[in-house]
Amino acid sequence: MGARIPDTHAEAWSLLPWLANGRIAAEEREWVDAHIQSCAECRAELAQQQRVATQMSTDGAARAESGSDEQRSFNKLWARIEASEAAAPAAQIVSAGGSRAPRMVRWLAAAVIVQAVALGVLVYAALSGGSAAADKFITVTSVTPRMGLRADAPAVRVVFAPGASIDTINTLLTHQGLQIVDGPGTAGNFTAALLPDAVASGASAESVASVMSKDPNVRFAQPVAR
Amino acid sequence: MALKSVDTASLRAPAPTTDASERELLERISKARDQAAFRALYGNYYQRLSRLLARMSVRREDIEEVINDTFWVVWTKAGDFRGASQLSTWIIGIAYRRALNALRRAKLRPVADSEFDEDSISVESTEEEETNQQWLSLGLERLPVEQRMALELTYTLGHSCEEVARILDCPVNTVKTRLFRARETLKQVLPGLAGMHGDR
Numbered sequence: 001m002g003a004r005i006p007d008t009h010a011e012a013w014s015l016l017p018w019l020a021n022g023r024i025a026a027e028e029r030e031w032v033d034a035h036i037q038s039c040a041e042c043r044a045e046l047a048q049q050q051r052v053a054t055q056m057s058t059d060g061a062a063r064a065e066s067g068s069d070e071q072r073s074f075n076k077l078w079a080r081i082e083a084s085e086a087a088a089p090a091a092q093i094v095s096a097g098g099s100r101a102p103r104m105v106r107w108l109a110a111a112v113i114v115q116a117v118a119l120g121v122l123v124y125a126a127l128s129g130g131s132a133a134a135d136k137f138i139t140v141t142s143v144t145p146r147m148g149l150r151a152d153a154p155a156v157r158v159v160f161a162p163g164a165s166i167d168t169i170n171t172l173l174t175h176q177g178l179q180i181v182d183g184p185g186t187a188g189n190f191t192a193a194l195l196p197d198a199v200a201s202g203a204s205a206e207s208v209a210s211v212m213s214k215d216p217n218v219r220f221a222q223p224v225a226r
Numbered sequence: 227m228a229l230k231s232v233d234t235a236s237l238r239a240p241a242p243t244t245d246a247s248e249r250e251l252l253e254r255i256s257k258a259r260d261q262a263a264f265r266a267l268y269g270n271y272y273q274r275l276s277r278l279l280a281r282m283s284v285r286r287e288d289i290e291e292v293i294n295d296t297f298w299v300v301w302t303k304a305g306d307f308r309g310a311s312q313l314s315t316w317i318i319g320i321a322y323r324r325a326l327n328a329l330r331r332a333k334l335r336p337v338a339d340s341e342f343d344e345d346s347i348s349v350e351s352t353e354e355e356e357t358n359q360q361w362l363s364l365g366l367e368r369l370p371v372e373q374r375m376a377l378e379l380t381y382t383l384g385h386s387c388e389e390v391a392r393i394l395d396c397p398v399n400t401v402k403t404r405l406f407r408a409r410e411t412l413k414q415v416l417p418g419l420a421g422m423h424g425d426r
Contacts, residue, residue, distance in 0.1 A: 014402040015387075017377075017409075023386040045409075052412065053381035055362045069290070070272045074265060077294040081301055219261060 008035050012042055020049040075213055079222045082159060086185045114169060114190070118180055153193040154205035155181065155224040156212065160188070164217035172217060176208045177201070191224060248313045256304035268297055271314075274383060275321050281378045282371055288328045296321040311392050318383070319393040322375065329371070365415040373408035376401055 012035040018024040019032055036042040156178070160169055173180065177198025183190030194203055205223035212221035248270065254263035272293060279289045299320050307316060366374055372394065379390045391398045 014406055017380050017405050018387050021380055021384050023380075023384060023389075025386070048413075049381075049409065052362065052377075052409075056366075056378065056381045070269065073272070073290045073294060074268050076290070077268070077297055078261070080294070080298065 009039060009042070012036065012039070013045065016042065016046050016049050017053075020046060020053050071213070075209075075220065075222055078220050079157070082189055082220060086189060114166060114180060114184075150196075153196075154199060154203075154208075155191050155193040156205050156209045157220075157222050157224050158190050158192055158209075158212060158218060159220040160190075161217045161219050168217050172212070172215060176212060177203055178208065189220075245312050245314065249309065252300075252304050252307060252313060255301065256307075264297075264301060267300065271297075271317055271321075275318070277382060278318070278321065278375075278378055279325050281366065281374060281382075282322075282325050282329065283367070284325050284328055285332060288332065292321060292324045292328050295324045312389065315385070315389050315392045318379070319395065322393055323395075326371075361416045362412075365412045368415055369408055369411060373404045373411070376404040377408050380405065 008031070012032045015024055015028055015032050019029070019036075024032065036046060164172075173192060176192075177195045178192040179195055180190050181193045194205065194208065198208075209221040209223045212218045248267060251263040251267045254260035255267070275293050275296065276289055279292055280286070284292060296317065300317060307313065366377070369377070375394060376390055379385045379393060380387075385393070387398055387401055390401045394401065
């Protein structure tokens with residue numbers, strides 16, 4: 001039997017919760033075990049506390065949030081982080097050091113390529129649009145009406161995975177009926193709007209963001225509040 | 227008659243990822259700003275924090291905010307964690323303090339120890355409850371939040387007395403006292419604990 005303390009029963013009584021959960025310190029376990037072998041009151045209390053622990057675990061599990069809530073919550077948090085870091089001065093972001101600066105460079109390079117592809121598509125559309133279109137000036141500000149996008153079109157904010165190729169990104173955007181309308185932000189985030197056909201077929205910013213957020217080529221996707 | 231002193235493995239919360247592997251995730255977050263590591267760590271704690279905050283009576287709509295505020299701190303302060311304590315006690319401690327703030331903001335903070343009126347417990351009001359679970363939920367709601375958290379951290383999350391003290395930022399003896407009082411209060415509220423369902 002281990003060393004005795006002045007009031008063994010009272011001290012053992014106070015430690016029963018950690019005997020019940022298995023986390024009592026080794027040096028205390030010995031003498032508390034020895035005490036409860038000879039103390040009916042402590043044995044009964046230990047049994048009661050074990051029952052409370054079991055019930056609390058069961059009840060706690062029932063209260064826990066679901067897995068889908070977890071992903072949704074994380075998406076919100078990540079959007080907050082992205083927004084915060086996008087708002088930080090660019091110089092500060094670059095000087096944060098480590099692996100961040102190369103990542104930013106990769107994002108900016110990817111963004112330039114995506115924009116070039118988008119402009120190519122626009123030019124092709126303009127040139128192949130027939131004589132009626134040929135005599136129109138295509139400007140950056142006329143892009144949105146030319147593509148049939150409304151200013152209030154449902155949109156998502158998206159950050160693509162670092163390894164995603166341009167072809168992959170284009171395919172992803174096409175499948176979802178999305179058109180990049182803004183970006184990249186300093187955190188590599190783009191804004192993509194739903195094309196009218198996609199909206200007509202029932203797509204929403206929420207549904208598209210949900211699908212995209214599960215795609216391994218997408219780091220983050222969230223509906224843009226309108 | 228020898229009572230097996232400890233047979234409680236099943237009472238513990240699902241075994242958390244080891245502290246060492248969680249520290250590795252934190253290092254990846256700190257040094258590489260690794261989103262996958264951050265997501266994994268978030269997943270390790272989401273369920274645990276959800277149930278803890280629900281037990282603290284944090285409103286359902288505020289639980290997500292408290293969890294995300296907590297992990298905002300983890301993301302921004304990952305490099306500051308020095309490892310003096312377990313990572314779990316650091317994270318859960320942050321969540322606990324954020325939750326207290328949320329409760330204050332919502333003006334729903336349960337009564338503190340010093341304000342608790344044990345005469346307010348009504349045994350009669352629970353007589354219609356049908357199961358032990360309902361009895362327990364009702365009993366826990368009657369406890370001051372500090373006592374309830376000591377119980378929750380010990381029984382549901384399986385923390386040691388020392389870890390509970392770090393999370394709640396109080397002395398070890400205070401934890402013991404809170405649990406002692408919680409147990410006594412529950413016995414008054416939960417007559418079922420006094421020996422029903424053949425616990426002898």
